[in-house]
Amino acid sequence: MRYLFIFLFLSIFTGCASSNLTSSWVDTSYTKFPIKSTMVVAMSDNLRVRRIFEDDMVKQLQTHGVNAIPSSQVFPNELPSKSDIEAYIKKHNTQTLFVAKLINIEDKEVRYPGGSGYGSYGRGVSFNSYYNTSYSYIYDDSYSVSYEFVNV
Numbered sequence: 001m002r003y004l005f006i007f008l009f010l011s012i013f014t015g016c017a018s019s020n021l022t023s024s025w026v027d028t029s030y031t032k033f034p035i036k037s038t039m040v041v042a043m044s045d046n047l048r049v050r051r052i053f054e055d056d057m058v059k060q061l062q063t064h065g066v067n068a069i070p071s072s073q074v075f076p077n078e079l080p081s082k083s084d085i086e087a088y089i090k091k092h093n094t095q096t097l098f099v100a101k102l103i104n105i106e107d108k109e110v111r112y113p114g115g116s117g118y119g120s121y122g123r124g125v126s127f128n129s130y131y132n133t134s135y136s137y138i139y140d141d142s143y144s145v146s147y148e149f150v151n152v
Contacts, residue, residue, distance in 0.1 A: 034065075037094050041071040041085065043101035050079070057098065068098075103151040114142035 038061065042053040054070030061068040071080055074088055089097065 035096050037067040037069075037092075038096040038098050039069050039071055039074075039085070039089065039094050040098045041080065041100070043079065043099065045079065047072070047077070049102075053100065057100070061098075069094075100152050106149045106151070107146065108149065109144055109146045111144045112142060114140045 040054045040057045040061070042050045042057075044050040044053070051070070051072045054072050058068040058070050071085070074080070075084060080088075085097065088094065
């Protein structure tokens with residue numbers, strides 16, 4: 001028992017001790033560069049889905065000052081091959097390439113249970129009346145929410 005107490009005592013005090021950062025390393029040769037131009041490619045056989053995704057992504061990038069172009073604008077009727085993309089990037093001096101592929105779509109339904117409790121008036125004070133103790137009691141219905149998770 002004595003050893004258990006000593007072990008717990010030491011564990012609590014060492015667990016509460018503060019930690020100090022002794023050193024850190026930063027790569028000084030790495031420099032961030034602002035993205036100025038990019039091509040957005042959505043890897044999808046469904047042309048409609050591809051256009052919608054690429055157009056939305058281009059709009060988001062343009063709000064941040066990036067000159068973005070959807071691949072569906074350059075290759076409208078087919079998914080571009082790797083060599084087609086490389087040729088376009090070299091010809092137009094595009095700085096980066098943004099590629100996205102849909103992995104899966106997962107539907108989840110979360111059920112939130114109902115509850116009950118007293119209202120804002122609190123419980124009644126009367127000792128001889130059921131009405132005073134049950135009047136401010138509130139019942140809350142349960143409900144379900146469906147979520148759709150898209151993994152890209």
